[in-house]
Amino acid sequence: SSKKGGAAPVKEFKDIMDGLKSIYQTKIKPLEQAYSFDQFHSPFLTNADIGAKPMVLLVGQYSVGKSTFVKYILEKEYPGCHIGPEPTTDRFVAIMNGEERVIPGNAAAVSTELPFTALTRFGASFLSKFQVSSLSTPVLEDVVIIDTPGILSGEKQRLQRGYDFTAVIEWFAERADMILLLFDAHKLDISDEFKRAIGALRGHDEKIRVVLNKADMVSGQQLLRVYGAMMWSLGKVVQTPEVMRVYIGSFWDNPPQHKDCEMLLKAEQQDLLNDLSTLPRNAAVRKINEIVKRTRMAKVHALIVSHCREQMPAMFGQSKKQTELINNLEGEFEKIARQHQLVRGDFPDPNRFKEKLAMFKIEKFPKLDKKMLALVDEALGIDLPKLLSDFPQTQAIVPTIMQN
């Protein structure tokens, strides 16, 4: 995949994720388990959760070249790929690393190995229009790509889908790390359903990159007009004053039709590939940050629970003491914060915590396990910062959206 220089994603992503998994499993999860962190806050993380790859979502009118774009990035077609001038892709396809095969939507949605169980909420008629296509290619070691059915103009087409297209786009947009919004320079058409889809992306503006595809199909001057018209319309639809980053190019391997902007398009294509290649790195940084946040929560949690445990009498009056502790929980938080030099902002909401705590027998929790705590402090103080500093600190980590 050396052919497209920047497209080769940074090799460190998998290594860093492996490091993160091992830190979590050996130093953080034991403390979470000892004090039932999952019951109070959020489920324990699986290796699949931590290693989940950055997701790239493609959105655009039919025939804009979404599936061809995927082929360009992968340097081959994914299993079940259809490319053609008519509306072709009729389903959502999650393209992932693995042996070459197609997993139908219903099977994919029940597999706990795959991050798609939540899709069952969109119903059987959606699942019959969803599939996972796996194949083995370097790019997929670092990202998951979501190809989607083309957006069609006209209300009738929309109703025939049998599921809520906009809601599905919203679900994927929420989880995606980058959203590529494709337009066709050769046939610019911003339908009402496309506008609704753009509306569904609201709140994720910083993830969106606009791609003006098939740019070589028109002359330089026509391209200017189309690009201007697109920006004019987008400015009206998208509420933010910040201009979206646009890449103008022709994402397939055919020779260009018009050559007057050849250099420009090449430079733009390379920029988009570079942008994509920063995804794993940025996703890794974001994940480390999330784990750091979670670990601090888990530590505070363990200190609270073990502090309460220490107050419990050995045999009699346990229930009375539990009620007393819960009633005075804010006071106990003060004491813990003072004793361990923590800021009150790191503490959970006392009322929600009281409700949860009431469901346990406090005396059943272990006392403070100093060794476990030491491991967590090590993760926070040494291991996680080291993982971060292993990155060469390039500007790639800075969100690129406003660099124009």
Added chain:
Amino acid sequence: SSKKGGAAPVKEFKDIMDGLKSIYQTKIKPLEQAYSFDQFHSPFLTNADIGAKPMVLLVGQYSVGKSTFVKYILEKEYPGCHIGPEPTTDRFVAIMNGEERVIPGNAAAVSTELPFTALTRFGASFLSKFQVSSLSTPVLEDVVIIDTPGILSGEKQRLQRGYDFTAVIEWFAERADMILLLFDAHKLDISDEFKRAIGALRGHDEKIRVVLNKADMVSGQQLLRVYGAMMWSLGKVVQTPEVMRVYIGSFWDNPPQHKDCEMLLKAEQQDLLNDLSTLPRNAAVRKINEIVKRTRMAKVHALIVSHCREQMPAMFGQSKKQTELINNLEGEFEKIARQHQLVRGDFPDPNRFKEKLAMFKIEKFPKLDKKMLALVDEALGIDLPKLLSDFPQTQAIVPTIMQN
């Protein structure tokens, strides 16, 4: 001025205007005068009214290159022109054909030879910031150019002007045939006052052309970003869904800084010059149409008044008859329409007409002058259509705004 091919405006404009003046003076005005058309509808046209040249208005931030653009078009500086990196042009300048000189605003506003008497309404502090600069150059045989002071950011600057800048822009926009809205590719900045100025152009969208100037000062990719950002912002400010026509170029004679878009910019510049060169032609067509409309009104007017005149008794009961005619004016309109095969839509508003007619003694009007009427019919049936058909019917007459 052959150097800029398309810039040389069509030579026929003056000839056509001369033809129009002569048709009006010899065949139409006599009828208008005989039946006091001016008292009922609008003043008689002067040769200056008919021959008034198409007006091009320049609007933009300071230092965007407005005055340099004028120099580029004229191929020389106009008297009193200032060009420089600081805010330079401090006044509105009407650049017209004539011997090389400057006419200060107060003098210009009292000259009935010039179309600026209405500017007195903006007050003395405005007139001290207005001037006419005349010089002799081919382009000015066909157009008048209005150079304007640059728009400045900041409320303070706005207040210091001492006159209502936006209202003045509005006045010129109303009269202009083309409005060039200039932006600087090198320093894009859409200030609040600029937005207000764009607001003042509302309703004249079809006259507006956007010029992205100094386009060679940045690389091709940067130019794309700037252009996109401009369209994004303009789309938010301008209400119409139709995209404004944009010309990207560098309107001076210096060699380009960046050469990666040289061909494109050249083509764009040429397109703008072509667009400008269609102005006289389009203005001439519009004027002929206006005169046709006016002549039909004048004919109907003459038929009404002379018809009423014919009903008047020779000596007694004139006043009674006049009242009767006025009261039954709608009925008389019916009769006239039937007799001369006219449609009722060509008739004036009866109530306004009654009011005016009441101020005259109908018996003082001449009876229908068949010779005058024949002249008007000749103008409508032969002379004016001939003037129109003298144009080679190119698409230049079609408004170019939506041809992208």
